[in-house]
Amino acid sequence: MDAGRAADLPAPGPARGGLTADAVPAADDIFVVVNPASGKGRGARLALPVVRALAEATGGARVGHALSAHAGDEVALAQQALAQGYRRLVAVGGDGTWSNVGNAILRSGVDAALGLVAGGTGCDLAKSLDVPAQDVAAAARVVAAGHTRTIDVGTVEGRYFLNIVGFGFDIAVIEDTWKVNYLRGAPLYLYCAVRQLYRFPGFPVEMAVDGRPGAREEMLMLVIANARVFGGGFKVAPRADLGDGQLDLVAFANMPRRRRFPLMVSLLRGTHERAAEVRTARAETFHLRFSGPPTYERDGEWSRAGSSELEIGTRRAALRVLVPAPAVEMAPASAPAPAPA
CATH class of the missing domain: 2.60.200.40 (Tumour Suppressor Smad4)
Structure with missing residues (x-):
């Protein structure tokens, strides 16, 4: 599965995608964790379009990806990506998938950022962050731009x-x-x-x-x-x-x-x-x-x-999330000086 420098990564176990230990990712490289079961199969259909959109939006960054095989696999896949050096992780799914990848980042102690692409049912976190997660191309541009917002997280029974x-x-x-x-x-x-x-x-x-x-x-x-x-x-x-x-x-x-x-x-x-x-x-x-x-x-x-x-x-x-950069307000043009009398 190639798109620009998108990397198709073989599975190292029960998951459908995984990481190889070849090149150390550069700072602008991205890893995509896809929940193919999210949105009654929408996540699986989005995997290739998301990888391609990210490769295009970044202008050549390496984009690795993996598809989970079972519920909760996203945590392990994200942990592997972090261990290899990826610092921008994009989760394709719903709020549960986003939360699983976020949990992996939070547990790792690594300074990494979470990107959101909607492939699931609710996808509500994106609404509070004004992330255009439903639009693959727009979401990819947000990830490529690299602007982040640091958010609080909640805790319950040892999970975030x-x-x-x-x-x-x-x-x-x-x-x-x-x-x-x-x-x-x-x-x-x-x-x-x-x-x-x-x-x-x-x-x-x-x-x-x-x-x-x-x-x-x-x-x-x-x-x-x-x-x-x-x-x-x-x-x-x-x-x-x-x-x-x-x-x-x-x-x-x-x-x-x-x-x-x-x-x-x-x-x-x-x-x-x-x-x-x-x-x-x-x-x-x-x-x-x-x-x-x-x-x-x-x-x-x-x-x-x-x-x-x-x-x-x-x-x-606790967690950095990739969000649209705030709009820059243009200063009003100054009025021209009056002509001399």
Whole structure:
């Protein structure tokens, strides 16, 4: 698979792509980690176009790539690329794939940057960073330009998250998406969200914010957000800041089913915080206690907790992400001097 100086790398094990140990990458070389299963196969279809677009946008940088074979392989592939010397890693997939490659960078301690290309279902982190991840050519130009933004990340059960951690209705929607094979992206999430509005019963949880204990409450959904958007476009934490060193908690109290649909509409618009059933908090650490080990989502990936208690924290300014350079405002032209009388 050649495109400019794109490198087709043979598989060293179970993954479909891997690294050879020949040349040490130059500073501008790029490694692409592709989740071929993301977006119901869209990731696989994007592999060659992404490699070609990056080779063209960089004007000749070496572009290595590998395709994962199983869920989570992206971490090992990214770690191999970092060990060989690559310092720009592009993840092709959804929020889960981006998170896996981000976790590899964070665990390595290497100063490397993460690039985002959308090949998955949600792809929400890019919305908070204004990365044109859905447009392969535009995303490649962002990577080639090399401008980065350093963002905070969250922590849960020894792993990092870049976007959000969610409990309750949120995870019920994700589980429902597994049963639908005729939609993808935002329409898939919206369809399953509407179905679960009338099915999900709610759950009890006790929340402590920065060590301050709280009462046990019945919830519909609980989201702890590092970024603003989740679920394919829902503006769950419209005031979240990826660089403030804090996480935003958005708690939705359980409510009658007739109230749920209007709340979902307001969630799409980002106006849900006005509702009486919605409570928000901002902190560095949240401690949650459930009636048993909960299921939850971390950047769109399903997990079952190892305990009924979870601590969710923040790591400030932890990860560099390749983003569009800020627009440069042109200074207004000075008015011509008046002609002498």
